[in-house]
Amino acid sequence: MSELPENMRAIGFDAPGAPDVLRVEDVALPQVGAGDVLIKVAYAGVNRPDCIQRAGNYPAPPGASPILGLEVSGEIVAAGDDVPQEMVGSLVAALTPGGGYAEYCTAPWQHCLPVPEGMDLKHAAALPETLFTVWHNVFERGMAREGETLLVHGGTSGIGTMAIMLAKAFDMKVITTCGDEAKCEAARTLGADLAINYREADFVDAVKEYTEGKGVDVVLDMVSGDYVPRNLQCLAEDGRHVTIAVLGGAKADLFMPMVMMRRLTLTGSTLRPRSDAFKAALADEIAKNAWPLFTGGDLSPVMDQTFPLHEAAAAHARMESSVHIGKIMLEVAGG
Template sequence: MPTIPQTMTAIAFDTPGDASVLAPAELPVPQPAQDELLIRVAHAGVNRPDVIQRKGLYPPPPGASPLLGLEVSGEVVAVGEGVPETWIGREVCALTPGGGYAEYCVAPAGHCLPVDGAMPLRQAAAIPETLFTVWYNVFQRGMARDGETLLVHGGTSGIGTMATMLGKAMGLTVVTTCGSDDKCRESERVGADLSINYRETDFVEAVKDFADGEGIELVLDMVSGDYVARNLACLKEGGRHVTIAVLGGPKAEINMAQVMSRRLTLTGSTLRPRSNEFKRLLAEEIEQEAWPLFLDGTLAPVMDESFPLAEAAAAHARMEAGDHMGKIVLDVAKG
């Protein structure tokens, strides 16, 4: 059995604030409860919800670790009741309810995906949060089907690159928006059929031109606010609009008569508060339908910079600056 210390280094903050509030702390190693396992963390993904939680605007759900970090990769070193000991020693990546910015992290066994040498652990840590989010919102709530067109805002973000790659792999046409020509070129390199510089071009008109005036079937929206009405203008009759974040503000003004007459569907979700059982079932579907594409190298996450765990503040600053392309990762394991 691996030797497990009593304490570990983790990133914590006493009061909400800017990135500078993040600092290393010495904390007890968590113990896996029933149906959980303990992971010696190699790498941890950095995601926008981490930034929002650090600001005090996104509290963890009841029972979750107060530490930041929604995805990790590493080696299983202990298991709780109900988890076979055959998990010990395996390399996995995991969707976690929190606690990823640390040397050790617990996660429900049912929220883990096997890695076992199939890819670098740095890449594996960059996958779960975006993969679970995109699969649930594009293919379950958004009901995307082969041959349809998907519009994704933030084309070079972690969500944007995952939605582009996975959408293309599943037979979708993908249109993205980005804030610069360089980002548009990167988005198209990842696989977007068209990427629109929203600072220079009206994306509504560009989408309509691309769709020969007919509109598209699906929008994955991370902006909300005044983007909602513009997104709806991109949709054809019967189109679907899925909101997963409100970076542009939580309120939107829309014409409900148009929603009715054009039979549009508006929906959205937050994944973190969902039950462990829901996420387990989601993980099962992902492992069957999408995970083989990552295990065999057909798909790989787009990687931005990596930072040592102690420099989590710098990782957050990079994310907030908006210059990153792909996933930002913390390197946790020493050596």
């Protein structure tokens, strides 16, 4: 194996702001902790939290790399003392605490998923952040199970497309909302049983009509704000409401007697600040139950556009325009 360089290219910014603050800089290779692997990055996924961090509203947790990027794929080129050394030389997809927008990135070894021969590295890098988020929030916190109905907003986002695919793989019905007919059609193609154009129809009425008044069992909510009371109107008795982002506002006005009478559960989570041990357990659960669906070719992430690393600003601008369908990626090796 060739000797590692001292420095690498990475995307940085001097001060928070719009996408155009992002630029390529030369930085030192990250230090490899005892439980970490060093990955030579092939591709990095672009996620909404990256944009929020760049804008100054989502600081990296203590000890995490200040470089953006929460998921990568590539080759493990070095490993810490507590890592099985046979991992060196293997191809992985990894959930990272940060640092993905760079030529090299560290990640705890237990947050890596193996990329088998024949699996595309770009597709592999598009999976960890959304797969970990959806698996934990829909299936663990939301307790979704076969035969139930899921409502997910933003059906053509990275999270939305993952939620639709996984729910259908586990024999659930899926209702989603999208902002135009083209996105609704894309969601239907993915398997959504009902796609509602929220600009033309009230999703509460549409859900009630489709479920014949029963409602849905789980809502995956990325909007929050004034969507929450409307989401609760969509829930069936004993329904679960899981919030993972507050894109529409941090506060909601709730009618609590309905929560009591219908025995609703309101929960939510953020993934990035959770402990390494929690993420390792989650990775293990995913490796057993969901990863084989992708490595075996049953499911494949929905891909939008791929940008070279030095065009990270354009990738962020595309995400913030909300015109994308599926995952936006950065090509790092050669990019």
